[in-house]
Amino acid sequence: MTANKIAPLNTADGQALYKKAQKLIPGGTQLLSKRPEMFAPGVWPPYYNKAKGAEVIDLDGNKLIDMSICGVGATVLGYADADVDRAVKTAIDAGSMATLNCYEEVDLADLLVEVHPWADMARFSRSGGEAMAIAVRIARARTDRQVIAFCGYHGWHDWYLSANLADDGTLDGHLLPGLKPRGVPQELKGMMQPFHYNDAKSLKKIATKHHEKLAAIVMEPARNAPAPGFLSAVRQIADETGAVLIFDEITAGFRLATGGIHLTLGIEPDIAVFAKALGNGYPVSAIIGRERVMSTAQDTFISSTAWTERIGPTAAIATIRKHRKEGVPDHLVRIGKRVMSGWAKAAKGAGIEIEVSGIPPLAQFAFKAPSTDNVRTLFTQLMLDRGYLAKNTFYAMYAHTDAHIDGYNAACAETFEIIASALRSNKVEGLLRGPGAHRSFQRLT
């Protein structure tokens, strides 16, 4: 079977609206990772009409199975989950906002502390980036220090992007390519000290140099497997320096456990931050932590009207309860493993080399080929034509079924054959209907 036997996906209405959007919205979207250019420029459907389970209907009426980043990791249960949506609609009928507080925020704090026995208190906000900014504010207030040791990506706020300020303005952005710090005050330069995941020595070096100034260590506990002893070394450095250990669980949380991935790793932070999967796509984020750290939130000013509405905590409670009751992590791991082995098998069958990485619920592969951007764009284009939203990253949802994976794996096998043939005949670029995909920013790993 070859590519031209299957009709190219028509996304004309979506492309037209995206052209309009680029005039009205700088950058076209609210999130870098949702730009169609990140997938297949001019080909990827920019907008959806309807999403249910793992199925998406785009603006042109195409029905597609989402085997890509699945709500950027937010919809861990699946799109329009019936149980979460029912709870939210009940909350809407009861009035989602009032002058008085919603009691659901107390219930959610209670539930998060129950799920994470090391934690005592919680604050809530509505997006991941602002939750990380709150965590950092609390850590700095708690310690009266300002330097942050970090690895990984943690959002758009000044505290984080200042890592990309350079002595020479022309070098701005060199540390985390793609994250432009323009507009971040130069005065914040030097406060962010990067270390590498699984390299305790690089953190130790920062701790030694900035001992008396180190406010926090900020990191994702795991995106791949931690090396033996790495996380306990991090915990020890935090204890020795008095720095607040902040685990960013925004992406990894609710994948391998109901709650933070750190629950599976035997290491307890001082603060953990959740967003994305916490509300199954409804905006809500949480900062949980030990009482001695969290109570400092009262000694600074952290306050916002939008954080008081009822839908966020309602959605989070419903998501956590279903997640726990249904044993969602087991399902995500099983589905993720099937996808990972499907990639490996398809690659082997087609005789092309790929490298598979990540944890099963957040899996990815990389083509080992010349001009990989074009190759992965071709993969996305071929999969779109076969009815799948796909790229070289797959976020598992509870709504993914074995039937989805069967079909997806078969389609992967087919497209990998076409890619292998195109690579052999040097026709990858020729098969593309648009330019190659843009690269996302690079994570500091």
Place this chain on the structure above:
Amino acid sequence: MTANKIAPLNTADGQALYKKAQKLIPGGTQLLSKRPEMFAPGVWPPYYNKAKGAEVIDLDGNKLIDMSICGVGATVLGYADADVDRAVKTAIDAGSMATLNCYEEVDLADLLVEVHPWADMARFSRSGGEAMAIAVRIARARTDRQVIAFCGYHGWHDWYLSANLADDGTLDGHLLPGLKPRGVPQELKGMMQPFHYNDAKSLKKIATKHHEKLAAIVMEPARNAPAPGFLSAVRQIADETGAVLIFDEITAGFRLATGGIHLTLGIEPDIAVFAKALGNGYPVSAIIGRERVMSTAQDTFISSTAWTERIGPTAAIATIRKHRKEGVPDHLVRIGKRVMSGWAKAAKGAGIEIEVSGIPPLAQFAFKAPSTDNVRTLFTQLMLDRGYLAKNTFYAMYAHTDAHIDGYNAACAETFEIIASALRSNKVEGLLRGPGAHRSFQRLT
């Protein structure tokens, strides 16, 4: 009629849950202005079960008419507005989050630009504070400068709270009492230059001193009436210095106009920021502006997953359309004027002195009496016992009817009589069932 003829409101269940909340949530709530201590400690109902129109049922089952801050200004149409909620539920059924973008964000950008003809582009977020931080980032990126001239309150973020950093740490907070800057990097000190509303000279002084460094002028266009020529002087200073003029419309927007209050004032900013009323209580915020400024958002990194969900723009579109169709500002002004004259009449009748201020949809009064904190607490307590959520601030909603105002004005007349009598006999404190209310932070006006 005296106070003891009416049964005291029983809020025992609410108080018990709030005690629990204070152990689980530092500060007890997500917003300073929603702390029961801000109204009547131990007496004010901390939580609600149901809110519809202008009516709230608290956790103890008390039915109360909200004549206070009404969702902190977010629910401009009223609680659980049928039209907005219908649109939101339809969006939920269509899937509120997906890998693809929601087309509603383009529609909302289009609508906001239509309503504000000077603006060309929009970005969206989910809370007011983060929207202001985005606006400031864009202004700093646009100008490659960092100093901000400001008046008024603009949220919890580092850029703003840094105004409260002092050379002497013990003086931290002196500029805006109640807004503690602990945890905000000292390096940001001096970037925030305060000026006074209706005092163009104080702004001019900053502009002269920091001319080459002035990134933005940040202010609410009006909370009271601007002095003749003040806003055009501000506009001129922005033009002369090249600073970006940012209007914070988070509170004043959608009160006197469908859109920013600046639409009624004849002055156009470079950026305007909306939250609160924009989504009638659903979390959504918007940064709109001129193309030459907003396009700079692409030269820095401003991106968050939660900003891409569908409910925010859906609620905003439904709110704006209803707001415009129903001529909501006229209603808010009429209701607000009736409340303001009700206060004045009640005070005159009781022989006590008050000072009424604000615009009619955002009205307030101050008792001119000794220990005013206790007096306004007594007012709140007496009004609670009469079935009203009330303090010395009133935010009008479209759901407020003349019948509400008739009842409220009568209750005010009654309580003002009791207060007058208590003042004469020096029994204000003796009548309180709890401590006096806390003061909110002071706005720099």
